Amino acid sequence: MKNIRLPRPDFGKLRVRAAFAAVLCVLAGAGLFWIWNTADGTGIGFPCLVHELTGLYCSGCGASRALRALLHFQFYKALRYNAAFTLLFPFFAAYFLALGYSFVRYGEDRVSRRVPVTPLWVILAVVLAFGILRNLPAFLFLAPTFI
Numbered sequence: 001m002k003n004i005r006l007p008r009p010d011f012g013k014l015r016v017r018a019a020f021a022a023v024l025c026v027l028a029g030a031g032l033f034w035i036w037n038t039a040d041g042t043g044i045g046f047p048c049l050v051h052e053l054t055g056l057y058c059s060g061c062g063a064s065r066a067l068r069a070l071l072h073f074q075f076y077k078a079l080r081y082n083a084a085f086t087l088l089f090p091f092f093a094a095y096f097l098a099l100g101y102s103f104v105r106y107g108e109d110r111v112s113r114r115v116p117v118t119p120l121w122v123i124l125a126v127v128l129a130f131g132i133l134r135n136l137p138a139f140l141f142l143a144p145t146f147i
C-alpha cells in the first residue's frame, strides 16, 4: 500500500508565521480577557448545548467558569466547577504553547508526533467517564458547583 501524503499548507517565511501567531495570541488574549470578566455565575458565559437540551452535565460544563477561576488563581473554585478541565489545563496549555512555538520557529508541527498516543486515549477515557459520573447521584460533587 502506497503512502499518501497530503500537501502541507505553506505559511512561508518566519515573519508571516510570527504575524499569524501574533494574531492568534491577540484573539486568545481577547478571549481570556472576556472570560476574566464574565462566566462566574453571571449567566454570560458559554452556554452548553448538551445541558440546555438534556439537563445533563457534559465533560465541559463549568470549564469556562473553571478557566476564569484559574485566571484569578482560585484553584479550589476551579476544581469545583470542572475538575477534569482544571487538572488537564496545564498539560494542554503546555502542548499548545509548544505547538505554537514549533509552528512559528519551524513552520510545521514537530510536537504532536512526539506525544505518545496511549496517554491521550487514557485522557479521553477519563474525560468521558468524568462526563458520565458527574451526572450520577453518588458523584454529584463533580457537577459544576456555585461556591
Ligand SMILES: [Zn+2]
Pocket (backbone or CB within 6 Å): 048, 049, 050, 051, 057, 058, 059, 060, 061, 062
Ligand atoms: Zn456541558
